Every structure is written in C-alpha cells, then in structure tokens.
Amino acid sequence: MASPEYVIAAEDLRRTFKSFVPGSPEKVAVDGISFKVGRGEIYGILGPNGAGKTTTIKILSTLLSPTSGKAYVLGADVDDEKAVRALRRRINMVSGGEKGLYYRLSGRQNLEFFSDLHGIPKREQKRRVSGLLETVGLSEAADVKVENYSRGMKQRIHIARALINDPEILFLDEPTIGLDPEMSREVRGLIRRLSDGGTTIILTTHYMFEAEELCDEMIIISRGRVVGRGTVSEIKEAISDVSCIRVVTEEDPSAAVEALAAEGLDASSTALLNGRFAVRFATRGDDGLGRYERMFSPFRVKSIGIEEPTLEEAYLSLVGGS
Amino acid sequence: MSPRAVCAGFRQQAIQFFTDPQWIIPSLITPFMFTMVMLFLYKDQMDGPVVLQAVLGGGVLGMWANTVFASSFSISYDRINGTLEPILISPSGAYSVLIGRSIWSTAIGLANALLVFAIAELMFGTGLSVADPALFFLTLTLTLFSLASMGMLIATTFILTRRGRILSSIMEYPIYVLSGAMVPITALPEGAGMISLALAPAWGVDAVKHAAIDGYSSMFGVGILEDSAMLAALSSILLAAAFLVMRRIERKILETGSATRY
Numbered sequence: 001m002a003s004p005e006y007v008i009a010a011e012d013l014r015r016t017f018k019s020f021v022p023g024s025p026e027k028v029a030v031d032g033i034s035f036k037v038g039r040g041e042i043y044g045i046l047g048p049n050g051a052g053k054t055t056t057i058k059i060l061s062t063l064l065s066p067t068s069g070k071a072y073v074l075g076a077d078v079d080d081e082k083a084v085r086a087l088r089r090r091i092n093m094v095s096g097g098e099k100g101l102y103y104r105l106s107g108r109q110n111l112e113f114f115s116d117l118h119g120i121p122k123r124e125q126k127r128r129v130s131g132l133l134e135t136v137g138l139s140e141a142a143d144v145k146v147e148n149y150s151r152g153m154k155q156r157i158h159i160a161r162a163l164i165n166d167p168e169i170l171f172l173d174e175p176t177i178g179l180d181p182e183m184s185r186e187v188r189g190l191i192r193r194l195s196d197g198g199t200t201i202i203l204t205t206h207y208m209f210e211a212e213e214l215c216d217e218m219i220i221i222s223r224g225r226v227v228g229r230g231t232v233s234e235i236k237e238a239i240s241d242v243s244c245i246r247v248v249t250e251e252d253p254s255a256a257v258e259a260l261a262a263e264g265l266d267a268s269s270t271a272l273l274n275g276r277f278a279v280r281f282a283t284r285g286d287d288g289l290g291r292y293e294r295m296f297s298p299f300r301v302k303s304i305g306i307e308e309p310t311l312e313e314a315y316l317s318l319v320g321g322s
Numbered sequence: 323m324s325p326r327a328v329c330a331g332f333r334q335q336a337i338q339f340f341t342d343p344q345w346i347i348p349s350l351i352t353p354f355m356f357t358m359v360m361l362f363l364y365k366d367q368m369d370g371p372v373v374l375q376a377v378l379g380g381g382v383l384g385m386w387a388n389t390v391f392a393s394s395f396s397i398s399y400d401r402i403n404g405t406l407e408p409i410l411i412s413p414s415g416a417y418s419v420l421i422g423r424s425i426w427s428t429a430i431g432l433a434n435a436l437l438v439f440a441i442a443e444l445m446f447g448t449g450l451s452v453a454d455p456a457l458f459f460l461t462l463t464l465t466l467f468s469l470a471s472m473g474m475l476i477a478t479t480f481i482l483t484r485r486g487r488i489l490s491s492i493m494e495y496p497i498y499v500l501s502g503a504m505v506p507i508t509a510l511p512e513g514a515g516m517i518s519l520a521l522a523p524a525w526g527v528d529a530v531k532h533a534a535i536d537g538y539s540s541m542f543g544v545g546i547l548e549d550s551a552m553l554a555a556l557s558s559i560l561l562a563a564a565f566l567v568m569r570r571i572e573r574k575i576l577e578t579g580s581a582t583r584y
C-alpha cells in the first residue's frame with residue numbers, strides 16, 4: 001500500500017439516544033464525526049464533558065452501534081456481528097472511572113479471570129499475567145484485593161486487564177480522570193511505553209495538556225461535532241488567532257463577567273489580595289481592546305492588556321466555553 | 323460456549339462467595355432455619371419420608387434462594403460494577419460466565435443438602451436411610467442444576483427490565499411450593515400442580531424421592547427414568563432459552579447503550 005495504513009476509519013458517525021425524559025426529543029450524542037487513525041499512533045479525542053467522547057469510543061470498541069455512518073476497525077465493520085466477533089480478539093478498552101473490576105478479587109485474580117475469557121493458552125497465562133503486573137508496576141500488590149488498591153493502582157490494573165489479549169488497538173476513555181497529578185503522570189508514562197511497544201492507542205480526555213503531551217494527532221469535539229483536528233502544532237496554528245485579555249478592576253466586575261459568559265466566552269474573575277479583581281478570558285479574532293474597556297469601565301479599570309493564551313484557554317475558546 | 327470461561331465464572335463466584343459474608347445468609351442460614359422449623363414441626367412423626375421432605379425442602383429452598391440471589395445479583399452487579407462491558411467485548415461473552423456461576427450455585431446447593439442431612443441426623447437422630455445413594459446423589463445434582471438454570475433464565479430475562487430484583491424476589495416463593503420440595507405436589511390445588519409439570523425441578527424432586535425412598539409413589543405417576551428424562555429435557559430448554567435471552571441482551575445493549583445505565 002502506498003498510503004499509510006489506517007487501522008480505524010470513522011465515516012460520518014452519528015449516534016442518538018432516546019431521552020431520559022419521556023416525550024422530549026432524542027439526544028444527539030455524536031453528530032457526524034469522521035477521522036482516520038494510522039497504525040501505532042496515539043490518537044486523541046478531546047472535548048468537554050458531554051461532548052460525545054465516550055459514545056464515540058464505545059462505537060469503535062464494539063459496545064454500541066452507530067445510528068448511522070460507518071466505522072471500520074482493523075478493516076472490520078463495527079456494525080457487522082460476525083466481523084465484530086473476530087475483531088474483539090484484537091482490541092480492548094478501558095472505560096474511565098473506577099468501575100470494571102471485581103473488588104473482592106486480587107489484581108492477579110482479576111487478570112486471570114479476563115485472560116480465561118480471552119482464551120489465553122494456559123501455559124502462557126501465568127507468564128503473561130505476571131508480565132502485565134510487572135508492566136503496570138503492581139507485582140508487589142498482585143495478591144492484594146482490588147478493594148484495597150489506591151485509585152491510581154486501580155487504574156493501572158484496569159489497563160493491565162485491557163492488555164490481557166495483547167490488543168493491536170487499545171481504547172482508553174479518560175484514563176486519568178479522578179487521579180491526582182502524580183498518578184496521572186504515571187498513567188501517561190505507561191501509555192507512552194505501550195505506544196513505544198507498538199500498540200495503537202485511542203484516548204479521550206478533556207485535558208488539552210494531556211492530549212498535547214501524548215497524542216500524535218487529535219480531533220477536538222464539542223456537542224458531538226468535530227471543531228478542530230490535526231497534530232498538536234496544527235491545532236496550535238489553528239488557534240493562533242486566539243488572544244487572552246486580562247483586566248484588573250477595583251470593583252467586583254461580576255456583572256461584566258456574566259455578560260461575557262452570555263456571549264459564550266469563558267471568563268472568570270478572581271479577587272486579588274490587594275482588594276482588586278482580575279478577569280481573564282480568551283477571545284478570537286482581532287476585535288481590539290476598546291470594546292472590553294467600555295464593558296469594564298463601570299468597575300474602575302486599573303489595567304487592561306493582551307496576553308499569550310495557554311493551549312487550554314485556546315481550546316476552550318474553540319469548544320465555546322463550558 | 324467456552325469451557326475456560328465457564329471455569330472462570332465458577333472460580334470468580336467461588337472467591338466472591340468466600341470473601342463476602344452477605345452470601346452466607348441466603349445460602350447457608352436460610353436453609354438451616356427452614357429445615358429446623360420443618361423438623362421441629364414433625365418431630366413426633368419422624369419417619370423416612372417426612373424427614374426427607376423436610377430435608378429436601380430445606381435443600382431446595384436454600385438452593386433456590388441462593389440461585390435467585392446469586393444469579394440476579396451477579397449480573398446486575400456486573401452491570402453496576404462496570405464488569406459487564408469487558409465481559410461483553412471478550413470473545414467468550416457473558417453466557418459462559420453465567421453457566422460457570424450456576425455450576426457454583428449447584429455445588430453450594432449440594433454442600434447445603436449434605437449439611438442439612440447431617441444436622442437432621444445429629445440433632446434428631448432421624449436414622450435417615452437412602453435407598454440408592456449413588457442415584458440419589460446424581461438426581462439431586464441434576465435437580466440443583468435445573469434450579470440453577472432456572473435462576474439463570476430468570477436473571478437474564480430480568481436484565482432486560484429495570485425491575486429485575488423486585489421480580490426475582492416475587493418469584494422466590496412460588497418455586498418453593500411448586501417444585502414439590504416443601505409439600506408434595508399432590509397436596510396442591512389442581513391448577514398449581516399443572517404448573518409444576520412444566521418445572522424442571524419438580525421432576526427432579528420426584529426423581530430424588532424415587533432414589534431415596536423404597537416403594538415411593540411418584541407425584542406424577544412415573545418412574546425415575548421418566549422423571550430424569552423430563553428433568554434433562556426441561557433443563558435443556560431452560561439453558562437454551564437463557565442463551566437466546568443473553569443474545570437478545572447483547573443486541574439490546576448495542577442498540578441502546580444501556581449496559582451501564584438504568
């Protein structure tokens with residue numbers, strides 16, 4: 001093949017759900033998403049809560065059928081029952097949060113259980129389970145019940161569980177959610193090592209910095225639609241017109257902050273120690289400072305200026321706040 | 323079906339059982355209490371059939387409580403616990419795991435029955451003798467497995483509804499009566515006896531009594547072979563039905579995404 005080998009191709013994926021409230025309209029969770037993932041990549045699906053990340057990853061990992069559109073994973077149509085059965089031997093997934101393990105079983109017993117379900121040959125099972133425990137740094141806690149694991153240990157045993165069938169593609173749904181910074185860093189290191197070992201990884205996150213640190217390529221989604229895509233540098237380029245405005249006032253500027261929020265800008269004010277208030281928000285385009293100066297003048301502006309946005313702020317402006 | 327996954331389900335349920343005290347109540351304490359009450363009620367007229375009725379009643383009761391509790395709990399537990407999804411995307415799927423768990427329930431049921439026999443013997447000196455121990459053991463095992471299959475069918479059916487737990491609780495009591503374990507089916511009103519005909523465990527209990535009591539006159543007017551054949555046939559239907567329901571569940575989860583949501 002001349003073109004790079006794609007292991008995932010999602011074409012105009014759409015997924016709706018019946019509303020929890022009877023009678024109200026269907027909820028559109030994923031609204032026409034397309035992307036392709038090359039073998040060996042770490043691919044990010046970035047978006048705020050409710051954007052449709054979990055829904056997308058469930059469709060790709062064969063846990064949910066798309067309402068319309070197509071998804072091919074390792075060449076298999078995820079809507080084709082027969083193809084899916086073979087596909088499931090070659091992929092695995094970790095859903096975010098603490099769920100998905102038997103707490104009364106030890107880490108090792110959990111891995112043994114799932115390796116049985118994946119039909120890992122008996123003579124290989126022992127070695128593989130020990131190897132995985134080693135990989136995720138849980139050899140010492142292997143025989144401790146999972147209920148006694150810390151949050152970070154649970155997340156690592158989760159990942160080990162998903163590696164039990166040596167998957168070609170690993171889907172990770174918010175793998176660092178609820179972890180403290182130290183544990184998150186460990187998990188990100190683990191993801192890196194897996195990728196170095198050749199596993200293709202699809203990762204969802206709502207942290208821009210995480211996508212920036214890990215992903216070769218990503219899509220940014222909001223309300224079920226793709227609002228940005230590309231490599232980290234391409235995304236940075238795409239949001240280069242975002243600037244950040246910082247205003248310091250002497251009176252509480254809550255009213256102005258609310259007005260900005262109504263425009264979809266993600267502004268917030270902090271009270272400074274000297275009794276003043278600082279407001280920082282990202283805007284797109286070149287609309288100058290004059291407008292904001294007028295907006296904040298009732299609150300006695302001490303200073304106003306343009307600053308370099310962080311990637312996080314730029315990303316938030318792309319997905320329209322929230 | 324995958325034998326490896328069956329064993330895995332068995333082992334997982336066993337570990338869960340021994341590490342979680344909540345299982346002790348339905349599987350050991352309930353049948354114990356039941357047998358005690360039966361034996362005290364009948365202690366003046368202790369003869370073979372009465373004791374057997376009490377002991378079988380205790381065994382089946384414990385077994386059924388355990389099965390309904392264990393199967394319906396185990397699968398809703400998987401759903402709430404988030405383990406249903408990793409099971410579903412494994413090549414083995416959930417059915418084999420459920421079978422394994424049912425076999426564990428059967429084993430616990432047997433242990434239960436033995437315990438109850440021992441208690442009856444030690445406390446009341448019933449001098450209970452079993453006509454054909456080997457057949458008795460075999461038919462008892464099959465009966466318990468049929469109960470487990472029934473529990474499995476109920477458990478899977480109830481995944482499809484959100485009120486599974488409530489329904490399985492409602493189902494708990496009729497089975498005690500209709501299986502003929504608590505009172506002979508001949509003592510039931512006509513209609514209820516008819517329902518028993520469709521229940522695998524009722525044929526099983528009849529077979530067990532054949533094996534245990536010399537000259538036992540069948541509740542259904544048949545011999546132990548016919549009982550066993552009906553037991554096997556009805557159990558197979560239960561298992562096949564559970565399989566189909568499980569398939570339906572897997573499809574429904576794909577369609578509605580409700581594996582982890584209520």
Ligand SMILES: Nc1ncnc2c1ncn2[C@@H]1O[C@H](COP(=O)(O)OP(=O)(O)O)[C@@H](O)[C@H]1O
Binds near residue numbers: 028047054055
């Ligand atoms: N099974 C479901 N039934 C109804 N609505 C759902 C279901 N799953 C997700 N949704 C809705 O779809 C939207 C996207 O959800 P999700 O994919 O979980 O987003 P994310 O993972 O990005 O937070 C949300 O508004 C959510 O409430």
Ligand SMILES: [Mg+2]
Binds near residue numbers: 053054055173174
């Ligand atoms: Mg999510």
